[in-house]
Amino acid sequence: MNAPVVISVENLDKCYRLNGGGDRPRYVALRDVITETVRGLGRTRKALAAGSGPEDFLALKNVSFEVREGEVIGIIGRNGAGKSTLLKVLSRITEPTRGRVRIRGRVASLLEVGTGFHPELTGRENIYLNGAILGMKRTEIRAKFDEIVAFSEVEKFLDTPVKRYSSGMYVRLAFAVAAHLEPEILIVDEVLAVGDAQFQKKCLGKMQDVAKGGRTVLFVSHQMSAIQNLCSRAIHFRAGEVVHDGDVHSAMRTYLQESVATNRFVRDSKKPHQGPIIAGAALYPKVKEESNLPDDTHCLQVSIDSPRARRVALEIRWHDALGGSLGFGALGTLDESQMLDLHAGLNELTIAFSTESFANGSYGLSLALTIPFVEFLDRVENCLTFDLERGASGPGTRVTEQKWGYGSLQIAVNLIKKA
Amino acid sequence: MTALDQVSRVSSVPDAEFDLILEAGGTERHYWFDLWHYRDLFIILARRDIAVRYKQTAVGVAWALLQPFLTMLIMTVIFGKVAGLPSDGTAPYPIMVFAALLPWMFFSSALTSASQSLVGNANLISKVYFPRLIIPVSAIVTSFADFLVSFLILVVMMAWYGFALGWHLLALPFFVLVAFLAALGPGLLITALNVKYRDFRYVIPFLVQFGLYISPVGFSSSVIKEKLGSGLFLLYSLNPMVGVIDGFRWAILGDNASIDLPGFLLSLGCVGLFLVVGVWYFRKTEKSFADIV
Numbered sequence: 001m002n003a004p005v006v007i008s009v010e011n012l013d014k015c016y017r018l019n020g021g022g023d024r025p026r027y028v029a030l031r032d033v034i035t036e037t038v039r040g041l042g043r044t045r046k047a048l049a050a051g052s053g054p055e056d057f058l059a060l061k062n063v064s065f066e067v068r069e070g071e072v073i074g075i076i077g078r079n080g081a082g083k084s085t086l087l088k089v090l091s092r093i094t095e096p097t098r099g100r101v102r103i104r105g106r107v108a109s110l111l112e113v114g115t116g117f118h119p120e121l122t123g124r125e126n127i128y129l130n131g132a133i134l135g136m137k138r139t140e141i142r143a144k145f146d147e148i149v150a151f152s153e154v155e156k157f158l159d160t161p162v163k164r165y166s167s168g169m170y171v172r173l174a175f176a177v178a179a180h181l182e183p184e185i186l187i188v189d190e191v192l193a194v195g196d197a198q199f200q201k202k203c204l205g206k207m208q209d210v211a212k213g214g215r216t217v218l219f220v221s222h223q224m225s226a227i228q229n230l231c232s233r234a235i236h237f238r239a240g241e242v243v244h245d246g247d248v249h250s251a252m253r254t255y256l257q258e259s260v261a262t263n264r265f266v267r268d269s270k271k272p273h274q275g276p277i278i279a280g281a282a283l284y285p286k287v288k289e290e291s292n293l294p295d296d297t298h299c300l301q302v303s304i305d306s307p308r309a310r311r312v313a314l315e316i317r318w319h320d321a322l323g324g325s326l327g328f329g330a331l332g333t334l335d336e337s338q339m340l341d342l343h344a345g346l347n348e349l350t351i352a353f354s355t356e357s358f359a360n361g362s363y364g365l366s367l368a369l370t371i372p373f374v375e376f377l378d379r380v381e382n383c384l385t386f387d388l389e390r391g392a393s394g395p396g397t398r399v400t401e402q403k404w405g406y407g408s409l410q411i412a413v414n415l416i417k418k419a
Numbered sequence: 420m421t422a423l424d425q426v427s428r429v430s431s432v433p434d435a436e437f438d439l440i441l442e443a444g445g446t447e448r449h450y451w452f453d454l455w456h457y458r459d460l461f462i463i464l465a466r467r468d469i470a471v472r473y474k475q476t477a478v479g480v481a482w483a484l485l486q487p488f489l490t491m492l493i494m495t496v497i498f499g500k501v502a503g504l505p506s507d508g509t510a511p512y513p514i515m516v517f518a519a520l521l522p523w524m525f526f527s528s529a530l531t532s533a534s535q536s537l538v539g540n541a542n543l544i545s546k547v548y549f550p551r552l553i554i555p556v557s558a559i560v561t562s563f564a565d566f567l568v569s570f571l572i573l574v575v576m577m578a579w580y581g582f583a584l585g586w587h588l589l590a591l592p593f594f595v596l597v598a599f600l601a602a603l604g605p606g607l608l609i610t611a612l613n614v615k616y617r618d619f620r621y622v623i624p625f626l627v628q629f630g631l632y633i634s635p636v637g638f639s640s641s642v643i644k645e646k647l648g649s650g651l652f653l654l655y656s657l658n659p660m661v662g663v664i665d666g667f668r669w670a671i672l673g674d675n676a677s678i679d680l681p682g683f684l685l686s687l688g689c690v691g692l693f694l695v696v697g698v699w700y701f702r703k704t705e706k707s708f709a710d711i712v
Contacts, residue, residue, distance in 0.1 A: 005432045016710060030616035066432075092548035094709045095443060102437035115546045120471050132463040133547055 004104070006185060006216050007067040007090065012099035014060040014085050014240075059085040061240040062099070067218070072211040074227035074248060075220045076255045077237035083220045086237070087111060087187050090218065105184030105216075108135055112189065114174030119163035123154055123173055126162055130177045144180045151202075152176035172199055179206045185216045204229065224252055224389050225360045252389065265383040275377045276306035276342055278367050283384040286352065293352055293416075298386060300351045300413075302367065306342040313339050313372045314349070316413060319364040319382060326363065329353060329411035333372045338415075350417040355388055357411070362387045450702075454550045465557040469564045483568040487524050491517045491572075494637035504638045507668060508675025511580045517573055518671040519636045519664045521566065522598045526660055527627045529562040529599070533606030534623050537614050541712040551705045552698075555610050559602055566595075573671070585673035594666035597690060601659040604693030607701040614704070614712050634660040639668075644679060652682055659693065662686025 060082045067073060075083050088094045089101060091109035116133040117126050127148055131141040141148075149155055152173040154165070162170055188207070207230055211217050221227055227234060227248060234251035236244040244251045263283040280303040286293050293299075302314065313332025320326055331351070332339035340349070363386055368379035434440060439449075473480060491513055498504050499512035506512045536558035537544065537551070544551065577584065605626075613619040633655075635643060640661060644652045655661060662683045668676040 004436065008432055008437070029618045031618050033616065088545075088709065089441065092439075092441060093545065095706045096441060097443055099443075101441040102432075102434065103439040103441070104437045107439075109547070111546045116543050118467055118471060120474050121467065125467070125470065129463050129467050132460040133543065133549075135457075135460075135547075135549075138459045138463075 003069040003071075005066050006069050006104045007218075008102045009066070009090075010064050010099050010101075012060055012063040012086075012089065012101060013058060013097045014082075014089060014094070015097040016057045016059055059240050060089070060096075063240070063242055064099075065235060065242065065245055067216060069216055070214045071233060072217045072231045073219065074231035074234040074251070075218060075237065076222075076224075076227060076234055076251060078255075080239075081237040082240040083237055084111070084189060085240075087189055087218070087220060091187055103185070106135075107185045107187060108181040108183035109187035110134070110178045110181070110189065111187075113171055113178060117162060117170070117174060120161055122161055123152075123158045123165070126173065127177055130174065134178060134181055135183075136181060148176045148180050151179060151206075168199070175199075175203055179203070183215070185218070186210060187218045189220045190222065222362045224255075224387070227252065263384055263386055265380065267380070276304050276310050276312060276369055277378045278369060278380050279303040279305040279346065281367060281380075281384055283365065283386055285386075294354065296354055296356045297352050298355050299416075300353065300365070300384075302349045302351065304340075304342060304347040304349065304369065306344060306347060308344050310342045310377075311339050312342060312377060313370050314351075315368040315370055316351075316353075316411075317366040317368075318358075318411065319366065320361065326358075327411045329413040331413060331415060333370065336372070339372075340415075340418075348417075348419045349415065351413050352416050353411055353413045358388050360388050450550060454552060457549045457553060460549055461553045461557055464553060465560040468557060468561040472561060472564070480568055483565045484572060487517070487520050487569045488572055490524075491520050494520070498637040502638075504642055506675075507639045507641065507672055507677075510672045510675040511582065514573075514576055514580060514582055515639060515668065515672060515676075516637060517576060518668045518676075519634075521569060521573065522594070522663050522667045523631065523634060523636045523660065524569065525562055525566040526598055526602050526663070527630065528565060529559040529602035530606050530609070531623055531627060532558040532562055533602060534609040534613055535620060536606075537610045537708060537712065538617070538620075544712050545709050551708055552607075552701065555606050555701075556603065559599060559606065562602075563599070584671070587670045587673045589670075591667070591670040594663060594670055597666065597687065598663045600694055601663055601690045604690065604695075604697035607697035608693070611701045611704045611708075614708055630658070630660060633658055635664055639676070640665055640679070641677070649679070649681075652679065653685055656682035656685045657689055659686050659690040662690070 063082075063086065075086065077083050085094070087109060088111070089096050090103070091107060091111065093109075093111075114126075114130065116129055118129065121129065127145065128138070128141055132138065149158065152169075152175075154169050154173050157165065157169065162173070165173070204226060207217070207219070211230055217230075219227070219230060231248050233246065234244075234248045235242055236251040236255050244254045264280075265282070266280045267278060282301045284299055286295075286297040286299055300316070304312075304314075313330055315328070315330045315333050317325060318327040318329075330338075340347075364382040365384040365386070366379065366381045367383060369377040371377065494516045495513045499506070499516070506515045533555040536555045540554050543554070576582075609619060609623060640652075640655075643655055647655060656679070663686070665676070665678050665683060665686075669678050
């Protein structure tokens, strides 16, 4: 641990100003400023003070840590925990509100693949453009041009505008440029999540090379397996604060514990409704009560509120962390005999599904009540999330048929209890 | 002692070991140096904008030629024929109009594109660091490409009328620079304001249209000077484009046109003032662009 400190973050705060509601844009209309001012003239100072002033939101709270040369650090935390804000401060995109950051060496940050790519320009032109945006010199890009092209596997389409590229080609080209950056400190946001599995593997390999080459890497990811493979240290953020800084395993443990608590969804049922609705749901790895179930099983509890007896199907869709469809499972949609006979009032269901076919990672779940092929009675998108972590997964191939446009997997679900 | 306790102390490593210190409100000593360091990005961004501009429209270059040419025709007919205003000296009216139209069109398109540039590149601003000044400046350079293209029309017109260019032309690059700076100052101001106040963009078309009427584009500024007298003409010269246009006419038409020196200096002063205010406001708000754009 005697390597020199290359990044020193001390008591860092980053404050964003919200205009009243969280959904409103951060910019304002001059028109509103003028009308507000004119209106304000007629108001007493007290009334003005009572009005909704700008609200402050602390995205980072008193964050301190040091990074030594050659360390590869994983940054984990739920959405909104401040990971991206930290990277933005470190890459000088936004300035700290309090505290300070000191950096030694050339920093390159990759917060997005293909920043500045222009659809009208050719692959070749975009390589130069993106390289320059990431801070490479023109001579540097020229020297590495062939390597970049070879890595991206798009030689044939170099002189085609990238708007004609498939999304896979686009991502490959974009990552290829980024992969050939040679900074002393590399800052990477969730970019490995894109592209197909083979390319992801290649990217991870490249990241590993970078890490082994003694360069310092800060790396945000939701893919615990990637963090585990690459990083020597992990920092876990929650609501803008560092909750754990140290070895990867303990950081992952605190992070995964935290996500379990949110695997619950409760519908705001005060609103009047006509048909059956999904009133609530909870998701948890199997517990003792279901001990007769195999390992790698998750249980899903669903409460359905129905004003009268109905026969419905329950559909479940699985997504990856980015919301891409992964799989589909149903009670009743594929097999009519499995349809649920709801009684009037609250129906409680417990459903088990196997997670054997899932890779390690984060997943989301959407639920829908339907009359199959006739109508959607109710649906809640991405209402539950879960993480799977069972140590590094080995290589393997699996071919499954893409049947319903819901994703590549059909996932069997079993009703184990109904009340 | 947990890992957390170890790191939440103020660092004991001295500042001298670091290249870069990021602090709230910290003025960046390296800003102008950085600007130079990122010159490759500037060149490439400008090239991107030019390439895209000429690729997207099928008529591309033709449009850059047609627009000023038609405007020149209309102005010649309205001001020269219908209103019967005199030209500068013996210069043909169309050439006199075109000598003003060149900088005017450059100015108006530069101002418009610079004003929209930050919001248009929001994606870049929120994802990478570079001196933000690069964006509006490269937008202006794009308009400069159009300016060079429309210069061809002037050459053709000169040949058509058999109008010779004199040594005055050597001063043209200087006036081009002034036109550039005249667009840059207000451009920086408006683009920075536009990040925060999104409805500011509605002001720009109005400003440009208004500017066309208060600048001597379709007619000679000597016509104005005659009507207003030299006192009021100084007031007229507060418009930076008056100086630029007079300069262009002088460089292209030679001794046919004359520059009113006090007026010209006043125009230059206004260019400088706008530039200082523009750069000041831009630098002041620059750091928060990524947070609001």
